[in-house]
Amino acid sequence: MNLFEQVGLWFADPAQWSGPAGIPARLGEHLWYTVLTLLIAAAIAIPAGMYIGHTGKGKVAVVSVASALRALPTLGLLTLFVILMGLGLMPPIYALVILTVPPLLAGTYSGIAAVDRQLLDAARGLGMTEWQVLVRVELPNALPVMLGGMRAAVLQVISTVAVVAYINLGGLGRYLIDGLAVSDPVRLFAGAILIAVLALIVDLILSMVQKYAVSPGLKSSLSSPGQGTKNVGAPGAGQ
Amino acid sequence: MDWFLANLPFVLELSGHHLYQSVLPLVLGLLISVPLGYLAWRLPSVRGVILSVSSVLYTIPSLALFVILPVILGTRILDPANLIVALTVYAIALLVRSVVDALESIDDGVRQAAVAMGYRPFRRFFAVDLPLAVPVLFAGLRVVSVSNISLASVGALIGIRNLGVLFTDGLLRHFLTEIVVGIVMTLVLALLMDFVLVGLEHLLTPWNRHRKARSKQVLVATTGPDNSGSGDSAGTARRPDAAETAVLHESL
Structure with a gap:
């Protein structure tokens, strides 16, 4: 019996689909860590990115800090936080937040900074306050790029949460770490497939959200040159 | 600091492995992405396929890819080749897009001038298009270099020897210094590679x-x-x- 058949049997086994170590429970944990990380990171990165993009203040400092943060090794940061703060849910989440802020910040900032200056002048000329300019003009115009950054960030978190299992948390990474520990290729391969499929499905959902969440005014002007907003969301754009 | 000095040969050996495991994929990725990117740029019909396949590949989480590759390649799970292939895949996924963007960034007038001067397509690509694509291409290379160096350490979880070993070992022994040394050395490598790339770009774009x-x-x-x-x-x-x-x- 080859590995693929064994993996097929593993997925068909009802024992994998129930209980605290079953696939639904692990998937729930994985998504919960992801959402928690994203909420905290977004609460930091989006207002900061909006402020910097709108005012242009502190641009150089933020861009250099964000690119330095990108070089931090995921595994190193996770283990560092565990040693400093102990085991439990929050230390790895904080480490994940640090890794998630740069792509979110970059997406928000570059989206807002890329809005045509003439639009802003026009908005100010119409008598809008700075706040109205930000909320009614800059944000809707920046949305495609911002969502691109968000999509990159979400995928990065889903991918990194798999590593969190190494420091005694749950999530789909459990199958990989446990599979490695007991040299069980079936569990290992099944876990890898689960994580890859999760990432692909979430990416697909986000690409659809991105398509429909864009302001209709932008969509009509963007669809004519051909490419539309489709390419903005690819991970490369936000990274 | 004492630990770092006492274990300097060990740390340097791991850094050497780390550098090799992240630079080789960068070079391989570049060699594969340039022809792929050129195809995507020249043929709009292939373009959608190449770009969407590369973005799907980029979506696959690293740890999962490290584990899936041995099954596909028939290598042993502890083989560093798995890490190198995985990082090459990510490098290609990012660089193909950079190559397309880079080729698109070239002023069409320059290209027409080259054609008018009698450059054949092949020679024009290497003598005109590729050199002019360097600035945008290198922006992509620098991103890939940083992310490769940072991702490679995850390989330690599947037993590959590089700076990531300092993290797994440091966690097991509950030894902070070792982890900090690992993080600092990773940052040093990333910075070093960035300087090398900036220097190369400088050399390649005298104009x-x-x-x-x-x-x-x-x-x-x-x-x-x-x-x-x-x-x-x-x-x-x-x-x-x-x-x-x-x-x-x-x-x-």
Whole structure:
């Protein structure tokens, strides 16, 4: 019996689909860590990115800090936080937040900074306050790029949460770490497939959200040159 | 510090492995992405396929890819080849897009001038298109270099020897110094590679030197005092940002 058949049997086994170590429970944990990380990171990165993009203040400092943060090794940061703060849910989440802020910040900032200056002048000329300019003009115009950054960030978190299992948390990474520990290729391969499929499905959902969440005014002007907003969301754009 | 000095040969050996495991994929990725990117640029019908396959590949989480590859390649799970292939896949996924963007960034007038001067397509690509694509291409290479160096350490979880070993070992022994040394060495490698890439770009684009030096001066002059002490790093950090927004503009 080859590995693929064994993996097929593993997925068909009802024992994998129930209980605290079953696939639904692990998937729930994985998504919960992801959402928690994203909420905290977004609460930091989006207002900061909006402020910097709108005012242009502190641009150089933020861009250099964000690119330095990108070089931090995921595994190193996770283990560092565990040693400093102990085991439990929050230390790895904080480490994940640090890794998630740069792509979110970059997406928000570059989206807002890329809005045509003439639009802003026009908005100010119409008598809008700075706040109205930000909320009614800059944000809707920046949305495609911002969502691109968000999509990159979400995928990065889903991918990194798999590593969190190494420091005694749950999530789909459990199958990989446990599979490695007991040299069980079936569990290992099944876990890898689960994580890859999760990432692909979430990416697909986000690409659809991105398509429909864009302001209709932008969509009509963007669809004519051909490419539309489709390419903005690819991970490369936000990274 | 004592631990670092006492274990210097060990740390340097791991750094050597780490550098090899992240630079080789960068080079392989570049060699594969240039023809792929060229195809995607020339043939709009292939373009959608190449770009969407590369973005799907980039979506697959690293740890999962490290584990799936041995099954596909028939290698042993502890083989460093798995890590190298995985990082090459990510490098290609990012660089193909950079190559397309880079080739698109070239002024069409320059290309027409080359054709008018009698350049055949093959020679024109290597003598005109590729050199002019260097700035945008290198922005992509620098991103890949940083992310490769940072991702490689995850390989330690599947038993590959590189700086990531300092993290797994440090956690087991509950030894903070070892982890900090690992993080610092990873950052040093990333910085080192970035300097090498910036230097290479400088060598490969002699026509940009004058302009770049001037724009840097302008930057320092306009940002003024709130940027004191970090002039150089701010200057180097700004360029990929500019390229990034240029890329974003392009895709809009």
